Amino acid sequence: MSITDEGEYGKKQINTLEMIWGEGFLSPGGSDEIDLVLNNKSIKNLRILDIGCGAGSAAFHFIRKHSVGHVTGVDVEKEVIDRANQLKSKYSFEKLVDFKVIDPGPLDFNNASFDMVFSKDTFLHIKDKESLAEELFRVIKPGGFLCVSDWMRVDDNYPSQLMQEYIKMEGLSMNMCSLQRYSKALKSPGFKNIFLRDRNAWYLEVAKKELSDLQSTYFEKLIDILGKDDADSTIKIWNKMVEVLEIGEHRPGHFYAEKPL
Numbered sequence: 001m002s003i004t005d006e007g008e009y010g011k012k013q014i015n016t017l018e019m020i021w022g023e024g025f026l027s028p029g030g031s032d033e034i035d036l037v038l039n040n041k042s043i044k045n046l047r048i049l050d051i052g053c054g055a056g057s058a059a060f061h062f063i064r065k066h067s068v069g070h071v072t073g074v075d076v077e078k079e080v081i082d083r084a085n086q087l088k089s090k091y092s093f094e095k096l097v098d099f100k101v102i103d104p105g106p107l108d109f110n111n112a113s114f115d116m117v118f119s120k121d122t123f124l125h126i127k128d129k130e131s132l133a134e135e136l137f138r139v140i141k142p143g144g145f146l147c148v149s150d151w152m153r154v155d156d157n158y159p160s161q162l163m164q165e166y167i168k169m170e171g172l173s174m175n176m177c178s179l180q181r182y183s184k185a186l187k188s189p190g191f192k193n194i195f196l197r198d199r200n201a202w203y204l205e206v207a208k209k210e211l212s213d214l215q216s217t218y219f220e221k222l223i224d225i226l227g228k229d230d231a232d233s234t235i236k237i238w239n240k241m242v243e244v245l246e247i248g249e250h251r252p253g254h255f256y257a258e259k260p261l
């Protein structure tokens with residue numbers, strides 16, 4: 001959320017998003033949404049890669065609730081990794097998770113390094129979905145799986161005027177595509193048992209509540225974090241986001257896929 005001049009995910013953005021979505025969360029839905037993305041898979045004792053881990057919300061949840069073996073969280077922004085490391089120390093999870101700043105592009109991990117790759121609301125920032133799918137397939141072990149939530153679009157046509165206005169207001173690199181494009185990209189390297197879940201209706205209701213909270217209970221705190229002008233801009237961004245959710249063009253969703261043995 002580029003609601004300030006700090007770049008894509010600076011301190012003020014992190015503080016704003018954590019106020020709305022909870023400690024460590026830079027995306028909506030909390031632990032319940034993360035569990036839905038897992039698609040009923042057991043992740044006990046598994047080695048997990050979280051791409052775009054942000055401030056570490058999913059890693060901490062996997063450790064607390066799912067007794068995972070180890071999580072590697074990677075992100076392109078130093079500020080969010082600093083925040084993730086701060087929370088890791090606070091919760092004394094040093095041995096169970098590593099957070100690393102990475103460069104965008106190919107993943108610096110050996111083939112078949114992870115049992116599961118997880119990602120929440122990050123792939124929209126990555127343009128080349130086909131190369132991404134190849135990389136995901138490469139780093140997952142045979143028999144392993146992929147669990148992803150992302151912000152997508154209804155189709156792969158050029159965005160409508162309203163959507164262009166929304167993307168411009170967000171000020172982020174948003175390369176949103178359809179669930180169907182992901183499905184096709186995943187089949188190419190050999191993923192099987194692909195499952196897609198649309199979350200537009202769910203997030204529309206959540207986003208309306210977030211907007212109402214931003215305008216009321218959160219407003220004073222929002223001004224403390226951002227100042228009055230950026231607080232007002234944030235409300236405008238949320239308003240526009242609700243509009244693109246309402247017309248059905250902005251479609252958050254999940255996908256799950258397996259790498260055969």
Ligand SMILES: C[S@@+](CC[C@H](N)C(=O)[O-])C[C@H]1O[C@@H](n2cnc3c(N)ncnc32)[C@H](O)[C@@H]1O
Binds near residue numbers: 025076119126
């Ligand atoms: C909306 S936040 C979600 C963070 C976290 N997954 C969560 O749910 O709280 C998107 C994250 O993706 C990161 N990001 C953007 N481009 C990336 C890339 N190419 N590789 C890895 N992370 C990226 C951003 O820095 C940001 O932390």
